[in-house]
Amino acid sequence: MTVTPLGIPRRLLEFTLDGEPVRAPEGSTILDACRAAGKDVPTLCEGDTLTPKNACRVCVVEVEGSRTLVPACSRRAEPGMEVRTGTERARHSRKVVLELLASSVDLSTTPRVAGWLKEYEAKPDRFGPDAARVDEEPRVDNDLYVRDYGKCILCYKCVDACGDQWQNTFAISVAGRGFDARIAVEHDAPLTDSACVYCGNCIEVCPTGALSFKSEFDMRAAGTWDESRQSETTTVCAYCGVGCNLTLHVQDNEIVKVTSPHDNPVTHGNLCIKGRFGYQHVQNRD
Amino acid sequence: MRKRDRSPKTYTRLTHPLVRDARDAPLRRATWEEALDRTARGLAAARGAFGMFSCARATNEMNYVAQKFARVVMGTNNVDSCNRTCHAPSVAGLSAAFGSGGGTSSYEEIEHTDVIVMWGSNARFAHPIFFQHVLRGVHNGARMYAVDPRRTSTAEWAESWLGLNVGTDIPMAHAIGREIIHSGLVNEAFVLRATTGFEEYRALVEPWTLSLAEKVTGVPAAAVRELAHAYARAERAQLCWTLGITEHHNGTDNVRALINLSLLTGHVGRYASGLQPLRGQNNVQGGGDMGAIPNRLPGFQDILDGGVRLKFESAWDTVIQPHYGLNLTEMFEAMEDGSLRAVYCIGENPAQSEADGEQAVRRLRELDFLVVQDIFLTKTAELADVVLPATAGWAETEGTTTNSERRVQRVRRAVTPPGEAREDIDILCELAARLGHDWKYPDAEAVWNELRSVSPDHYGMTYERLAEHQGIQWPCPHTDTLEPPYLHGRLWETDPERRGRPAPFGIVRHDPPVDLTDEQYPIRLTTGRRLDSYNTGVQSGGYASPLRRGEYVELCPEDAERYGVVVGERVRVTSRRGSVLAPVWVDTGLRPGLAFMTFHFPDEVDTNRLTIEANCPIAGTAEFKASAIRIEKVSASGPALR
Numbered sequence: 001m002t003v004t005p006l007g008i009p010r011r012l013l014e015f016t017l018d019g020e021p022v023r024a025p026e027g028s029t030i031l032d033a034c035r036a037a038g039k040d041v042p043t044l045c046e047g048d049t050l051t052p053k054n055a056c057r058v059c060v061v062e063v064e065g066s067r068t069l070v071p072a073c074s075r076r077a078e079p080g081m082e083v084r085t086g087t088e089r090a091r092h093s094r095k096v097v098l099e100l101l102a103s104s105v106d107l108s109t110t111p112r113v114a115g116w117l118k119e120y121e122a123k124p125d126r127f128g129p130d131a132a133r134v135d136e137e138p139r140v141d142n143d144l145y146v147r148d149y150g151k152c153i154l155c156y157k158c159v160d161a162c163g164d165q166w167q168n169t170f171a172i173s174v175a176g177r178g179f180d181a182r183i184a185v186e187h188d189a190p191l192t193d194s195a196c197v198y199c200g201n202c203i204e205v206c207p208t209g210a211l212s213f214k215s216e217f218d219m220r221a222a223g224t225w226d227e228s229r230q231s232e233t234t235t236v237c238a239y240c241g242v243g244c245n246l247t248l249h250v251q252d253n254e255i256v257k258v259t260s261p262h263d264n265p266v267t268h269g270n271l272c273i274k275g276r277f278g279y280q281h282v283q284n285r286d
Numbered sequence: 287m288r289k290r291d292r293s294p295k296t297y298t299r300l301t302h303p304l305v306r307d308a309r310d311a312p313l314r315r316a317t318w319e320e321a322l323d324r325t326a327r328g329l330a331a332a333r334g335a336f337g338m339f340s341c342a343r344a345t346n347e348m349n350y351v352a353q354k355f356a357r358v359v360m361g362t363n364n365v366d367s368c369n370r371t372c373h374a375p376s377v378a379g380l381s382a383a384f385g386s387g388g389g390t391s392s393y394e395e396i397e398h399t400d401v402i403v404m405w406g407s408n409a410r411f412a413h414p415i416f417f418q419h420v421l422r423g424v425h426n427g428a429r430m431y432a433v434d435p436r437r438t439s440t441a442e443w444a445e446s447w448l449g450l451n452v453g454t455d456i457p458m459a460h461a462i463g464r465e466i467i468h469s470g471l472v473n474e475a476f477v478l479r480a481t482t483g484f485e486e487y488r489a490l491v492e493p494w495t496l497s498l499a500e501k502v503t504g505v506p507a508a509a510v511r512e513l514a515h516a517y518a519r520a521e522r523a524q525l526c527w528t529l530g531i532t533e534h535h536n537g538t539d540n541v542r543a544l545i546n547l548s549l550l551t552g553h554v555g556r557y558a559s560g561l562q563p564l565r566g567q568n569n570v571q572g573g574g575d576m577g578a579i580p581n582r583l584p585g586f587q588d589i590l591d592g593g594v595r596l597k598f599e600s601a602w603d604t605v606i607q608p609h610y611g612l613n614l615t616e617m618f619e620a621m622e623d624g625s626l627r628a629v630y631c632i633g634e635n636p637a638q639s640e641a642d643g644e645q646a647v648r649r650l651r652e653l654d655f656l657v658v659q660d661i662f663l664t665k666t667a668e669l670a671d672v673v674l675p676a677t678a679g680w681a682e683t684e685g686t687t688t689n690s691e692r693r694v695q696r697v698r699r700a701v702t703p704p705g706e707a708r709e710d711i712d713i714l715c716e717l718a719a720r721l722g723h724d725w726k727y728p729d730a731e732a733v734w735n736e737l738r739s740v741s742p743d744h745y746g747m748t749y750e751r752l753a754e755h756q757g758i759q760w761p762c763p764h765t766d767t768l769e770p771p772y773l774h775g776r777l778w779e780t781d782p783e784r785r786g787r788p789a790p791f792g793i794v795r796h797d798p799p800v801d802l803t804d805e806q807y808p809i810r811l812t813t814g815r816r817l818d819s820y821n822t823g824v825q826s827g828g829y830a831s832p833l834r835r836g837e838y839v840e841l842c843p844e845d846a847e848r849y850g851v852v853v854g855e856r857v858r859v860t861s862r863r864g865s866v867l868a869p870v871w872v873d874t875g876l877r878p879g880l881a882f883m884t885f886h887f888p889d890e891v892d893t894n895r896l897t898i899e900a901n902c903p904i905a906g907t908a909e910f911k912a913s914a915i916r917i918e919k920v921s922a923s924g925p926a927l928r
Contacts (some may be wrong), residue, residue, distance in 0.1 A: 014300040022391070087304060096860065135528035143830035166324055168421050168443075192832050197817060233700035236687050238343060238680040241565025241819050242393075242416045243689025255681070255701060265654070266396060266689065273818045273833065274826060281828030282678045284298045285704045 015081040030072040031059060039085055042094065044101070044207045045155035046073035047260050049054055049269045056156045057097050058080035058116075060275040061085045069093055082225055088089050095120040098184055099151050106151045109209030109220075111246065134182065138217070141190045144198050144277050158202035158211060166270050171196040183210075197278045200276035204259055213257040226251060237275040239241055245283065249275040255279045287886060295889045296827050297662035300675035301705025304663075309625040311849070313663075313673060318706065322713075325672045326631075326657035326720035329360065332628030335619040336622055338365040338867035340578035341633030341710075346660075346689070347699060347733040348710040349569070349576035350584055351725075352632060355714050356611075358604045359721050363580050363589060363611025365624070369570045370614035374905035375532040376563035377574055378543030383549070383789045384774050385584060391560030392691045392771035393522060394818060397422040399558040402430040403513070406455065406530020408438040412816040413528070413564045416690070420526075431513045431528035433458065434530060435812055437875035446509055452810050452912045453799040454503040455531060459543035460796070461499030462514040464491040466550050473552035478790050480805035481775040487791035502796070504567060520552045522558035527567065527815070530706040533711075533911045538904040540680065549789055555774035556755060566682065567821075572688030575744075575760070576737065580611030586742025600739050609642045615899075615906035621649040628655040631678065637666040639885065641908035642863050643894035659713060662824055665710070665888070666781075675707040683709055684730040686752065694747055695757035699757065716720050717883060743881030748760040799912035803879070807862065807914035811881045811896060819886035826886065837891035838869040839883050839917070842876040849917050858918040859883075864895030881915060885910025 010025040017037055024033040025146035029052070034041045045056035057265045060069035064082035069090060077083075084090070098117055102124035107113045117124070124131075138148035154174075162172040171194045175184035185194045203211045215262035237244040245264045249257045258276050262269035302311040303321035316324075329336065335715040338356040340349050343530045348366075352913040353616035355367040364449050369377065377387030384390070396402060409417040417440065424430055424443060432441035433455075441447040450458050466472055467488055478482050496507035503510075517523050524547055531540045543556075543560060553559040565571050577584035584605070595606045612620055618640065619627035629650070640646035644795050648655060650669050658670040667673045677683050682703045688694045703709075712735060715725045727733050731749050738745050761769055779785040803810055813819075817833040839852070851870045853856055859866050859881075868883070868891045876882060883893045 051526050075674060112648060142832040144832065166418055168418075197414075231700070233698050235680050235700060236689075236695050237567060237677065238568055238825060240413050241690045242413050243568065243687065243691070243693055243695055243757070245417050246693065248682075250700050252703050254539055255696040261756075266691075266693070266695075266757075267415055268418075268741055270415055270418060273831060274820060275415075276621055276825055277831070278818075278820070279681070280827050280830075281297065281825045282681050282701065283301070285301070286298045 003188075003192070011198070012077040013077060015077055015079060015083065017083050018085055019254050021128070023078050028077050030061060030075050030077050032072070033077050034072060034085060041085055042112070043073050044110070044113075044153060045157060047157050050157055050205060053156045053160065056101070058094055060090055060093050062090050064089045069078050091120060092246060095122045096119045098122040099124045099126065101153055103127040103154055104133040105208070107208060109151060110207060121173055139219070140214070142192055142214075144273075145200060145203055146214050147191070148210050148212065151208045153208055153210075154181060155207060156182065157205040157207065161201045161205045161270075164240075166268070167197070167199055167201050169195055169197050169199070172202060173249050195201050196221060198273040198277065199271060201270045204271075215256050219256065230256065239278065244271055246271065246275055248279070254283055294356055297824055299408060299661055299704045299707070300663055300673065301707060304673040306671050307768060310382075310759070313668075318708070321672050321674060322720060323919055324656045325674070326717055328657065328671060329628055329630065332655055333360060334362070335625060335856070336360045336362055336364060337612065337620070337626050337629045339614065339629060339631040339634045340367040340573055341367055341635065341679070342367045342369055342567040342573045344569065344633055344679040344710055345683055345687060345730065345732045346576050346694070346786050347685040348571040348679065348683075348735055349573045349578040351380060351711050351714045351727070352738050353577040353584070354602065355718060358602050359718050359723050361605075361607065361890040362605050363609070363613060365578050366580055366614040366617065366641060367570070367573045367578055367593055368614070369535075369574055369579065370906050371639055371910070373499065373532055373564045373570060374613070375537030375541050375902055375905050376527070377536045378617045378905045379792070380544065380563070381543060382538075382685070383545045383792065385787060386773060388571065388760070389562045389690055390554055390773040391562050393419040393694075394810065395558040395560065395772060396420055396524050396526075396562070397426060398537070399520075399522045399524045401516050402428050402521040403517060403523070403525045404431065404440055404444070405433040405525065405527040407526055407528035407564060408434065408436070408440045408814060409526065409528065409564060410438065410440040410443070412566070412815045413690075413732060414817065418566060425562040429516055431516065433668040435877070435880055442874075446512065448505045448509050448513060450503040450505050452812050452880070453534060454796070454797040455540045456536070456543045456794060457494060458505065458510065458580060459492035459547060459585070460491040461496055461503075461510050462517070463487070463510055463546055464494050464551055465496060466518045467491070468549070469515065469518070471515065472550055474779070474926070475538060476552035477550065480785065481791060482788045483791035483793065487546060490795070492795055507798055514543045517547065517553070520553070522556065522876050523551070523553040524558065524560055525553065526562040527565060528564045530911060532563070532905075532907055533909065534815075534907075535902055535909040536794075537902040537907045539792070539794035539797070542587070542794050546552070546791050547568065547789055549924055555777040556772070558564060558774075560772050562690070568689070569687040571690060571692065572686070572694070575688055579898055580613050585743050586740070588612050588822055598740060606811040613906040613909070615901050618646060618649050618918075621652060624732050627651055627653060630657050630659070630908035631666060631670070632659045633661070633665040633679075635666045635822050635824060636890040637664070637669060638892070638894065640899070641894055641897040641910055642899040643888075643892055644864060646898065652753045659710065661707070664824055674713055675705065676713065677703040677707050677709045679710070686734060689730065692759045693757040694744070694752060696749065696752050706879060741851070749851045800909060801862065801912060801914045803914040807916050809844060809879055809881050811861070811883060811913040811915040812857075812911045813883055813885065813893060813897065816884055816886060819884065821885060822888050835871070836869070837884060837887035837893065837908060839881055840871045840872040840873040840876060841917070842878055843872050844878045845881070845917075846870060846872050849919060851917070851919060856920055858920050859913045859915050860918065861913045861923050864897065866891050866893065866895055881917070
């Protein structure tokens with residue numbers, strides 16, 4: 001007997017994307033369909049391993065018949081829908097969102113955002129120098145990872161990854177309300193006094209570098225962090241028998257950080273403290 | 287920044303070979319030529335008295351070559367690895383029941399099951415990413431039951447926690463079995479068709495009433511009954527266990543007692559119904575699959591099968607000894623009686639991982655020749671005549687490993703090894719050449735393809751396919767199809783021909799721990815892992831974990847009060863074999879009379895001085911989980927400290 005599991009069968013549905021007819025599997029989001037069609041719709045809070053939170057609103061598109069712009073990351077495609085991704089209204093909205101984000105937080109370590117700022121002609125400085133939402137030093141209270149709230153766009157991905165979507169540790173939550181809302185560890189505890197188990201799954205999903213590896217943080221501070229000189233190799237963790245997949249980021253023959261492939265059936269992008277940080281033994285060299 | 291209170295010894299990488307000129311001389315630097323020549327001479331002198339400790343953390347390819355080295359170059363089946371100290375009983379128990387030693391289910395299935403029994407397993411700490419799959423199952427509506435002497439953080443997620451006395455797993459399992467039978471919840475069609483020995487099993491469990499089980503296990507009868515009914519009534523159920531089941535003097539019996547429950551209810555061989563032993567080392571499954579065990583050739587094929595031997599003899603152009611070799615435990619015993627004189631130890635640290643550690647070190651010292659191939663100068667390597675610097679299997683070597691769900695995955699070289707360190711397979715081939723065997727493996731893939739040619743279960747797994755599918759679970763006999771993610775679907779076939787050999791019930795009896803508690807040693811010590819550390823700490827000591835507190839003896843609040851000790855206070859912990867000093871920690875997950883320690887910091891607190899080498903006669907695994915100890919306050923004016 002040979003059985004190849006195929007998963008739940010899904011029908012294809014048809015709709016219109018920027019005037020072109022497209023087909024997408026039932027259950028796809030508009031963003032999935034855009035990506036499949038090779039269209040670049042920017043997003044920050046969308047996470048491929050997480051339920052969309054609709055927080056950043058960078059991915060908005062126009063849907064015929066909808067009064068408001070629609071977040072592509074969470075709206076499911078429907079048969080017969082007419083979607084337009086690059087209209088003046090959508091582009092203007094993205095521009096303003098990017099300006100608001102880039103003026104209130106430091107997006108210098110957010111991948112691809114510089115290109116989007118340019119593409120949408122966003123001018124974050126027009127809100128003046130006082131627009132920064134948080135003005136404080138990065139929090140370095142342990143040897144494994146660093147929190148820098150000056151880069152946090154409140155996308156909630158870390159809360160979801162630490163919470164019931166993956167890790168179920170619930171160390172990270174939101175403290176405060178309105179303008180005072182901020183991501184916090186048990187309101188305002190040092191990490192080392194919290195329930196945190198240092199799995200680093202929050203760093204894995206953080207879109208802006210507000211959460212970062214201490215190794216990366218230190219190298220950036222020293223001016224030695226250089227992604228163009230880094231290689232990424234996926235291998236299997238050296239610890240228990242679960243067989244988690246690790247992607248080792250190596251610069252100058254040193255492992256500088258460890259991530260995990262998001263589409264892997266064992267890990268779904270997650271790791272534990274040993275897998276994420278326990279690599280140092282191979283490079284304890286005299 | 288808060289500093290860690292205790293920093294464990296960190297090991298630096300070995301960068302060049304070391305040799306010893308005389309028994310008591312120190313290790314000195316040597317060239318590869320000298321070290322390999324010395325090793326070849328040492329091994330040649332020990333033909334007929336040789337043992338290979340292969341490595342459960344190295345690749346499948348390395349394990350394949352290591353066992354081939356033992357069998358072809360040294361002419362012996364004495365090859366084994368640390369599976370002996372952890373999951374050998376699972377392999378023995380599963381193969382006795384089903385003919386194959388792998389866990390029967392994939393991780394994904396536990397997300398879609400109805401009842402999850404976590405037995406003797408703190409998976410939340412020991413297998414965190416597997417536990418994420420468990421939690422998905424729980425969020426999807428599965429009911430989880432935790433059977434464990436400790437109320438662990440795994441148990442926090444359970445519907446109910448069955449806190450049994452250490453070493454009473456068989457009474458618990460038998461009582462569950464009896465309750466299932468008496469409540470008419472047996473899957474009769476499955477038992478009739480796919481099993482043998484049911485009547486004998488029924489008679490075996492008949493005395494184990496719920497009230498007797500309550501007396502012996504300490505678990506309320508109602509909780510046992512609830513688990514029995516939930517498991518038996520579930521449409522799909524997963525039974526998972528770890529070393530809490532296997533590290534006992536009767537570990538294989540424990541495993542069989544659990545398997546009996548799956549046979550009784552038909553919870554095996556179907557999607558989301560199965561048995562899952564969670565493996566402790568990254569390639570302990572693969573090491574056994576590759577034949578680095580004394581009773582099986584690669585592909586888990588039985589050495590006693592003449593046809594199998596013939597296949598390997600013609601593939602390897604050699605003669606295979608037609609009997610089982612010695613397992614790790616037996617090899618240590620053979621060191622004692624002088625019948626094992628030389629050991630080739632790859633990436634293992636038995637000087638610190640064996641139960642009754644002092645005895646293990648004494649036996650290793652008595653060998654005529656010990657060669658250790660490792661990435662660190664471990665305590666075992668310090669005893670060696672020759673030390674060969676190797677590469678780290680997971681980050682410096684190409685190859686594959688096999689995880690707990692039998693998924694073979696690619697490992698890849700990401701960094702260049704330090705100094706003169708060389709790959710394991712390369713070293714083994716150099717030695718084979720010096721001993722008259724010209725093996726040519728241009729790369730790991732060539733080794734893998736040789737394995738594929740002799741192991742039907744692996745035949746379909748080319749490197750290309752492994753990359754394409756993000757790993758493939760065995761069996762995979764064809765290069766164009768994949769098998770279902772679970773094993774033993776054949777047991778559900780109606781055609782007896784296709785159903786094959788039925789699964790026998792295990793007729794196993796309760797046998798309490800060997801090391802009994804008494805007035806002198808009133809406390810039961812059990813052992814396990816902490817989240818951020820690993821085994822003897824050689825690997826995990828290398829990073830700065832904020833969770834690390836060093837080793838301590840955990841007591842419940844009542845016991846801490848009874849002995850008048852507080853957190854952080856150093857106490858003497860003594861068993862019938864040895865004594866250590868350790869600080870106290872208080873854990874409310876323990877019950878009076880139960881203490882907990884780990885092996886993670888042997889250089890500070892050598893817990894294995896306390897454990898007992900009482901071995902499972904079938905699997906050879908020692909009873910790490912059940913020692914009798916006493917706790918003594920250490921006062922400044924008291925007896926001199928050792």
